[in-house]
Amino acid sequence: MNALDYFNARLEATISPMDYLRLTQIDPDKYFLLDVRNGPLHVRSLKIKDANVIPEQELQARLSEIPKDKEIIVYCWDVWCNTAAKVAKFLLERGYMVKELTGGIAAWKEMNFPVSDSTQEVNMSDNCGC
Template sequence: MNALDYFNARLEATISPMDYLRSKQIESEKYFLIDVRNGPTHVRSLTIEDANIIPEQELPERISEIPKDKEIIVYCWDVWCNTAAKVAKFLLEQGYKVKELTGGIAAWQQMNFPVSKSNNISDNCGC
């Protein structure tokens, strides 16, 4: 793979927090954002505003909650976390159109974008 192919593939598979926020403001119904983070409840209490919380370990039994007619955006903790990439791969194999939010919730918070407290968190941390 040459550099151009690499960057084209990377841009096709990811979306930056700024690009996602801008695109969602233009076409709010186009996207379905999923917080796929695993971990203890107390560390997952903040989530990106309007995100659907479906931890990676719950995904197979909750896949029916994910619409096939929207572009799915998945995120996890940070650039060092590969949970969102694993979920994206799984959803792509199921026929979904998926992108990973680059930098996860850490990048989102760093940019001071809207977050909210989540009341819909399962206690099964998947640790």
């Protein structure tokens, strides 16, 4: 793979927090933001505002909650976390349109973009699967 192919593939598979925020302001119904972080509730207490929370270890059982007619944007902790990449691969293999949010929630918070308290979610599980 040459550099051009690499960067084309990277841009096809990822979206920056700035681009996601801008694109959802233009067409908010096009996207389904998915928080796939594993871990106990106290470390997942914040989520990106309006994100849907389905931890990676619950994904297979809750697949019906993810719409096939929207572009799925997955995120996890940070650039060092590959959980979102694993989930993206899983969903792509099942026919979903998927991109990974670059930098995860860490990049989102660094930009001071909107977050909300995820502990208010009814479906939140404290079983981290770790």
